[in-house]
Amino acid sequence: MDRPLRDVPAQARDLVTALTAALDGTGPAVRPLDEPAPARSVHVPADVALVVRTSGSSGRPRDVMLSAAALRASADATAARLGGPGSWLLALPVHHVAGLQVVLRSLLAGGPPATLPDGPFRAATFTQAARAATDGDGRHYTSLVPTQLVRVLDDADATAAARAFDAVLVGGAACPPPLLARARAAGVRVVTTYGMTETCGGCVYDGRPLDGVEVAVDREQRVTLTGPVLATGYLHRPDLDATTFVTAEGRRWLRTADRGRLADGVLHVLGRLDDVLVTGGVKVDPLAVEEVVAHVADVREVCVVGVPDQHWGQSVVAVVVTRGGVVPPLTPLRTAVAAVLGPASAPRQVLVVDELPMRGPGKPDRRAVARLATERMASPTRPDDAP
The missing domain is CATH 3.30.300.30 (ANL, C-terminal domain)
Incomplete structure (x- = not known):
């Protein structure tokens, strides 16, 4: 069986209703796009709720299919690691998996996320949005990339606002140790994340896999991942499925393009194999x-x-x-x-x-x-x- 796939604008306000219906099965699967695509009829497997377009390092677009079960497993594992569900501030674009996960985690926790105003990321707008988002009971979270974290730490008001979050996830790229040290010295509770679209976003926090996720490193130092957060596969790309996902001893694994090493159960990412x-x-x-x-x-x-x-x-x-x-x-x-x-x-x-x-x-x-x-x-x- 399959279900239709609906393209929607990559705007948080347009995604909330569509994602809710996609997750509970009352609506079609959703693919957020930052640019309009030609209208056409596309179907995906029945368990797929979300399709995320990503270019990877090659620059060639590919569509990653994520099931409702994988998305829920990711959100539940994140909440468990961070200390419980909470409200989220969206500071990332929602046509990428990191921004989409903020929306999804927030919806699964009970409501839509708070958002920054449209336009470039600015310390002043982050400060205003962060103060409003953390003005209430419960736990409060946000997710940033290293470039945004630099801008926050360069501004005293933004740094103070960031301290109010119970956790600030930092991912999308390697976060330099001096930047992490600077953030922690400033009292910002940063949590580094590692993952990709094919794992519903971050699945390793501060070097340790989330509940249900397992990490291995092969002889080539290639990082491989398994667990309930893995993507269903690629839309109309069986060639990529065959080379990216492998089955070993009855378990399905994702072969990443990253080098790494494991030390006492902690993953240290060393960069990409082709870099x-x-x-x-x-x-x-x-x-x-x-x-x-x-x-x-x-x-x-x-x-x-x-x-x-x-x-x-x-x-x-x-x-x-x-x-x-x-x-x-x-x-x-x-x-x-x-x-x-x-x-x-x-x-x-x-x-x-x-x-x-x-x-x-x-x-x-x-x-x-x-x-x-x-x-x-x-x-x-x-x-x-x-x-």
């Missing part, structure tokens, strides 16, 4: 370099990419957003990275930008950043630039 750079024949982990660079004074955001180089194959370049556009001195930055990760990992250039190109909420678009860095590089790195 590793090779410079001078040496492999460089961009996420590890980013963690070191993030400790440099005035660096707010960083994305490390490889730029084609005739001598080294790839030249390691740090593209950063800094306070006031200040350019960090290259030599001490290279020294700091080399001391931790070795000379090959030390960036050969530091480029300052006003903002990083993004792919979805909070995720730096590494391909776009690499193109930007290539365009900005005035000349190829010389061999004698090496340490």
Whole structure:
């Protein structure tokens, strides 16, 4: 059996009624879109309540089918981990799974979420919305991406408003340790999340899987996940289903594109399998370099990419957003990275930008950043630039 799929505008006010009906089976499945799509008749399996369009790292759109049971399992596990159901403030776009989950968790807890005004994320509008959303009994939650958290912490009023939440989920991209330390020192109860559309959003909180979720890491350091939160599959993409979801010992697993390691039951995500750079024949982990660079004074955001180089194959370049556009001195930055990760990992250039190109909420678009860095590089790195 199947059910019809309805495309709806990616607006919280339009989604509340449609999602409620999709979850309880009284209405069609829902696919929120930020741009209108051609009208056509599409059906999905009967258990599917929500279809989320995502481009992934390839840039090729794909539609992920999520069942009502998986969505409820995710919401229940989140509530259990955070200390109980509560009201939510929506600060993320609802055509991505992180924003949709805020709406769903709120609906399943008893009502629609509070929302920020339309328009870009601003500390002032967050402050006003957060104060209103936390003015009442019960537990209060919100979900942000690292870029938003930076803006909140840069504003004293927004930081004070964020302290009123019982938990501030931070996901969408790796959150630099200095940013987490800064938030916690400011009294903001941040919880890091790891997951993807195929797991109904975050399913690992502060490195530990939610109830019912299991994490494994194979010989290639590939992170695999199983549990009741897994997607039903991809709409009209059996080729992706066959390579992304596998069955082992009677259990269905999701093969992610992420590298990781497990230590005492805690997952440490090391970056994507296809993000590793090779410079001078040496492999460089961009996420590890980013963690070191993030400790440099005035660096707010960083994305490390490889730029084609005739001598080294790839030249390691740090593209950063800094306070006031200040350019960090290259030599001490290279020294700091080399001391931790070795000379090959030390960036050969530091480029300052006003903002990083993004792919979805909070995720730096590494391909776009690499193109930007290539365009900005005035000349190829010389061999004698090496340490």
